[in-house]
Amino acid sequence: MxxxxxxxxxxxxxxxxxxxxxxxxxxxxxxxxxxxxxxxxxxxxxxxxxxxxxxxxxxxxxxxxxxxxxxxxxxxxxxxxxxxxxxxxxxxxxxxxxxxxxxxxxxxxxxxxxxxxxxxxxxxxxxxxxxxxxxxxxxxxxxxxxxxxxxxxxxxxxxxxxxxxxxxxxxxxxxxxxxxxxxxxxxxxxxxxxxxxxxxxxxxxxxxxxxxxxxxxxxxxxxxxxxxxxxMVFGNRDEHSGTGVAFSRDPNTGEHVPFGEVLFGRQGEDVVSGTSLTGPLRELADREPAVWARLLTALDQLEEHYRDACYVEFTFEAGELFILQVRPGRFVGRAAVRVAVDLAEAGTIGRDEALLRVSPQHLAQVRTPRITAVDPRNVFTRGLGASPGVAVGRVATTADSAARMAAGGPVVLLRPETSPLDMHGLAAATGVVTARGGPTSHAAVVARAMGKPAVVGATGLTVDAADGCVRAGGRTLPEGTLIAVDGTGGEVVVGEPHVVAAATDPHLHQLLGWADDVASGADGDRDETERLSSAQAVLRGAGQGTPG
Amino acid sequence: MTQPVSSHATSTDLLVLHTLRCIGFSGLSAVAGATGLSESDVESELIDLAVAGLVTRTAGDFGGWGLTDAGRATDAERIAEEVATAGVRPVLTSAFDRFLVLNPELLDLCTAWQTRTVNGAMAMNDHSDSSYDARVLDRFTEFHQRAEPLCTELSAALLRFHRYPVRLADALARARSGALEYLTDSTASYHTVWFQLHEDLLATLGIPRH
CATH class of the missing domain: 3.30.1490.20 (ATP-grasp fold, A domain)
Structure with missing residues (x-):
């Protein structure tokens, strides 16, 4: 054997x-x-x-x-x-x-x-x-x-x-x-x-x-x-060592730009466990240009191989890059739609395959309101979307202040993590952000139970309840500042952003146009899911009928 | 490992103070439900604690009872004393280690109840698939059987922990008989009680939330 x-x-x-x-x-x-x-x-x-x-x-x-x-x-x-x-x-x-x-x-x-x-x-x-x-x-x-x-x-x-x-x-x-x-x-x-x-x-x-x-x-x-x-590759070896994760495209939007996180001087489990402060992937370009260039080439080669967006985990030791894991995209929602359309437009895959790659469940998610067209300067911090929807409200740093401020209008509660002591604040708030925890944390479970948009694991966020402010990326927001939270993509944005649902998404419009070319319906009342599903039924039927 | 032979009973005033410390800002009925005391007994204790400056009552829509800073300090001190007097720190620490093995599993179950992953896309569970829901509910039941010995051990160390298995079993029984909000959604849900147990263990052992 x-x-x-x-x-x-x-x-x-x-x-x-x-x-x-x-x-x-x-x-x-x-x-x-x-x-x-x-x-x-x-x-x-x-x-x-x-x-x-x-x-x-x-x-x-x-x-x-x-x-x-x-x-x-x-x-x-x-x-x-x-x-x-x-x-x-x-x-x-x-x-x-x-x-x-x-x-x-x-x-x-x-x-x-x-x-x-x-x-x-x-x-x-x-x-x-x-x-x-x-x-x-x-x-x-x-x-x-x-x-x-x-x-x-x-x-x-x-x-x-x-x-x-x-x-x-x-x-x-x-x-x-x-x-x-x-x-x-x-x-x-x-x-x-x-x-x-x-x-x-x-x-x-x-x-x-x-x-x-x-x-x-x-x-x-x-x-x-x-x-x-x-x-072993030692990401903790010296200042030219580190570790990170990278997507070949932005998993929130599907846009064709590399996206991910990097952590210098540490090993991979520190990124995955969220115990350390990671920086945006772009930091590699400045600090380790050779590693960055090698990584970009690798992502291109992998996209070409998988004919899809890709995700890698990597470590670099003393300036030398190693890839420790790869898998194709598995993007969801609007990002899945955009990647399929972009790949078809680039000729990497056919339109039929683009239609088959997007599942009707992804379209259901496209209907969830999302923050779009954000000026990057207005992105305060990012975490993991844990309860979908967009919440707009004023910053509160403790459950007590959330409960107090809620009388005067919507509030977003930001906490390091949540405990039962925050429950009355969660009940009063319209959305929640935590610095720690993942999509299965107590905070996420509670936010979903209450039907409130939530972002968790925003590792760049510091909540200073004593001073009544929150900090991220060198910026400080006092309590009362208006912010918005996207519980799907994980963005936390300053001000009141532009919010869209399915109807205005240009890539979805494009994809559904192709779907109608394959299986045009007699009436105009069909929703997006029905339009895609009938095109897929035709394509799958055709596939089964083709010999060889 | 030897089990402690006698259980330590907590005085009623500390029980009410500490319960409020673990469940957070609440009304009378929530404190009564968590302690097993009647609402009028709870109210009488809370009034005494308020006179001592340890708790305070806020009026309004989101009103209720909560601890003052002095209340938190007093609770931490008296609970630490209780642990030391009963000599149960090693037993509680080892139980907490096992709690931390069970905790991610319970959170997985709650997430599976609330969301479903179909073709890689996470969507909220709309509870239209009763066979899926039944499968998750069965897993909760199986989980509870494994959580019970832990609860028994905690109650053997400090009697006040005995309310947790009672409340968890009650939430599960209600969910099984059709009141599905008792898994994750209600204020007496399985997740809520488990979350309070988590807070109680941290508070009892004096472990900071980072």
């Missing part, structure tokens, strides 16, 4: 075996784009593990061989006391289940390897930061140390950034938590760390939360996950 496949252009296994993440990495390899070397353990191994509770026969030997190959390619040694190799261990099934499964990073950084890395790079702070990151992910993902126990370690070192003594204290504390929880110290043998991490990723397929997620999203329970193991 071959359980393990290299991440190379020649691999031909399907996405069922490799999982979506590794499959995308192989596409990147074929296009000659920079991907850290590594290998993938296929989903069959996960299924065997879930059946028997043990790694299947032969996997350990294959794992050792794959690691040896990776060591030879990188000229490094996993856990070595000279030129140490560290790896990332990531889950990735056929169907993406964001945030559900385990990932262990910086694996192989035993205490000896950490010392070797510090010597090699001449930077103990970097090496200790990486070791702490390894221990924290090992503790939470492999050993099951609770979030709160780890968070208290973070709180203890907060504000002592760059102090090696603080890192050493935190490292000892996480080591203690691991011993206390598992009864054993962290293995000093890197190969053993890797085996445990692979088992943890396999097991994470069957956590109650993952099972619930699959049940709710109609994902079969027996697929299992693949495990991708790659040489």
């Amino acid at each position: 071959t359980w393990i496949h290299p991440l190379s252009a020649e691999v031909e296994e399907t996405v069922d075996v490799l999982g979506g993440k590794a499959h995308g990495l192989i596409v990147l390899r074929r296009l000659g784009l920079p991907v850290p070397p590594g290998f993938v353990i296929g989903t069959e191994a996960c299924r065997a593990y879930l059946r028997t509770g043990r790694l299947p026969h032969g996997l350990t030997a294959e794992l050792a061989a794959a690691v040896a190959e990776l060591e030879s390619v990188t000229d490094r040694q996993l856990g070595g006391s000279e030129r140490p190799l560290a790896v990332s261990v990531r889950s990735g099934g056929k169907v993406s289940m964001p945030g559900m499964m385990s990932t262990v990073l910086n694996l192989g950084l035993t205490s000896g390897a950490t010392a070797a890395l510090a010597d090699e790079m001449g930077d103990p702070r970097f090496a200790l930061d990486s070791r702490l990151r390894f221990l924290t992910s090992f503790a939470s993902q492999v050993v099951g140390v609770g979030q709160e126990s780890l968070a208290s370690v973070d709180r203890a070192i907060a504000g002592r950034d760059g102090d090696p003594g603080a890192f050493e204290t935190a490292i000892r504390e996480v080591e203690r938590l691991i011993r206390e929880r598992s009864g054993e110290p962290v293995p000093e043998e890197a190969a053993r760390q890797l085996e445990l991490a692979v088992e943890a990723v396999f097991s994470s397929w069957d956590t109650p939360r993952a099972r619930t997620y699959r049940a709710l999203h109609d994902i079969p329970g027996d697929l299992g996950t693949a495990v991708t193991v790659q040489a």
Whole structure:
């Protein structure tokens, strides 16, 4: 049995075996784009593990061989006391289940390897930061140390950034938590760390939360996950290092401009978890022009390959770019319509395909009011849309002031995050913005329950309740300032912006014109969804009738 | 790990003060529902607390009872004392670690109840597909079975936590019998009670919201 496949252009296994993440990495390899070397353990191994509770026969030997190959390619040694190799261990099934499964990073950084890395790079702070990151992910993902126990370690070192003594204290504390929880110290043998991490990723397929997620999203329970193991790229190495996410087009509008976030001097999980302040992707152009140019070329190549908008996760180390994940667009709403129309206009896809790419559900979303044509100078901050609709009102920074101010007209409540103590303010407000949290945060659930537009995770936002103001991007707005919130696109805009619903969207108008060319209705009363659906029915029928 | 042998009962004035601290600005009926006390008992305690300068009542459309700054400080102090006296900090910390494993799952369930993803597009759940709704409701029921042992453990540490399993079970039972607003929408919904439990654990352990 071959359980393990290299991440190379020649691999031909399907996405069922490799999982979506590794499959995308192989596409990147074929296009000659920079991907850290590594290998993938296929989903069959996960299924065997879930059946028997043990790694299947032969996997350990294959794992050792794959690691040896990776060591030879990188000229490094996993856990070595000279030129140490560290790896990332990531889950990735056929169907993406964001945030559900385990990932262990910086694996192989035993205490000896950490010392070797510090010597090699001449930077103990970097090496200790990486070791702490390894221990924290090992503790939470492999050993099951609770979030709160780890968070208290973070709180203890907060504000002592760059102090090696603080890192050493935190490292000892996480080591203690691991011993206390598992009864054993962290293995000093890197190969053993890797085996445990692979088992943890396999097991994470069957956590109650993952099972619930699959049940709710109609994902079969027996697929299992693949495990991708790659040489680490250290976004936390120096000032020419960092990490980010990028879309080839703006996912809010569909406009053909690169869009995303970048975070200098950090590793990828800091972007995804929202624990650090990211900047707009454009900052790369100024600070690392070579990385920026390489990224733009990569996005163009990927668009050409997928014939669609694309999303990538990337890291750059000492000025060198690597792509860690790619997937085609999955844009929704108005952005999906615009991308399909623009691609057809550019001749990348045919009009028929453009019509088939937009689902009628996207049109339903197009009818939701959105803020448009915003002068970029009026964008105060951005977050994630968590409850659709547009709210316009005056800034309130506490629930009490929201309740008080609401007597004089609509109010938008801005908070770091929400607690039950904010409920009366939420009830009084017409819209809500939080600096932290995602679309499944308490704030998002409450806003949807109350039917109020909400933006969450606006990481650039600071709420200063004591001074009665909010700050973002170097700008300060006092309580009472008129702002608008778009709960679909996540924009927070100063003043009262232009708001549109479906009827005035030019790209939608264009698409529906094409739909009518395919299947013109006898009456003019059909709504957008019906016009698109009947065109799709004709096109699908024609497709089925075509031989070959 | 050993379970504490005796439960610590919280005095009524602290129970009312702390409940208001965790559920936020509220009317009498919400405090009564959360504590299990009658509205008149709650009102009498609130008046005493107001005389002591710990709570205050605001009139108007969005009016109700809320803590003063002194009330928040007193609550934090007395609750910390209670935890120390009962010697339950390690038990509560370990329970909170497990709460944090369950919490994202409950939030997933609430989101699945409120929204549906079709062809990659997130839309509000219009509740027209009863088989989907039934599936989510079943998942809530299954979730609750896993949340109950945690609630039992919390109640064994500090008796005042025993209202949470009662209120969660009540919300679920109402939702199952057709009052669907008791999952995420009502002020006594499963999500609302769970959110208050989250706040209570943070307040009880003295963990700051960042």
